[in-house]
Amino acid sequence: MNIRIKKLHPDAQIPKLAHHDDAGFDMYATETITLQPGEKGRIPTGISMEIPFEYAVLFWDKSSISHDGGIKTLGGVIDSGYRGEFVVGVINLGKEAYTFEKGRKIAQFLIQKVEIPTFEEVDELSETIRGEGTLGSTGK
Secondary structure (H helix, E strand, C coil): CCCEEEECCCCCCCCECCCCCCCCEEEECCCCEEECCCCEEEEECCEEEECCCCEEEEEECCHHHHHHHCEEECCCEECCCCCCCCEEEEEECCCCCEEECCCCEEEEEEEEECCCCCCCCCCCCCCCCCCCCCCCCCCC
16 A cells, blocks of 8 residues: 655654554654643644545554553544644643653554445344343443
8 A cells, every 4th residue: 555645844754653563653743732731732743645545544542652641642533535734633631741842753543444334224123132231231
């Protein structure tokens, strides 16, 4: 698979794997942004990409940033038709301010195949053992 990428900012970095057998590509900040505890932010990456049809980009936490700083990546699905800047939404769940330094890692992303189903409206669904059991239905 070949992914076309466009730098929108002169300091933008092309995503890369830290190790050849990693699944997630690292994303880098193009601005220095500090988030206070409980604060949400949008961290720009300065890049846009052309993701093939039936694939999507999914943003995930960098474990070191998440575990050490309490930073959680927010909702990150980028559809194949999107051509704008990749901006990473984050929230600081830690107890101290956290600074994303320009040029440093923000999050990681996976490129995943997406199945495009058709939907069929029906009057009934098939029966299962669980049925309509919800939270706690399997015991504690």
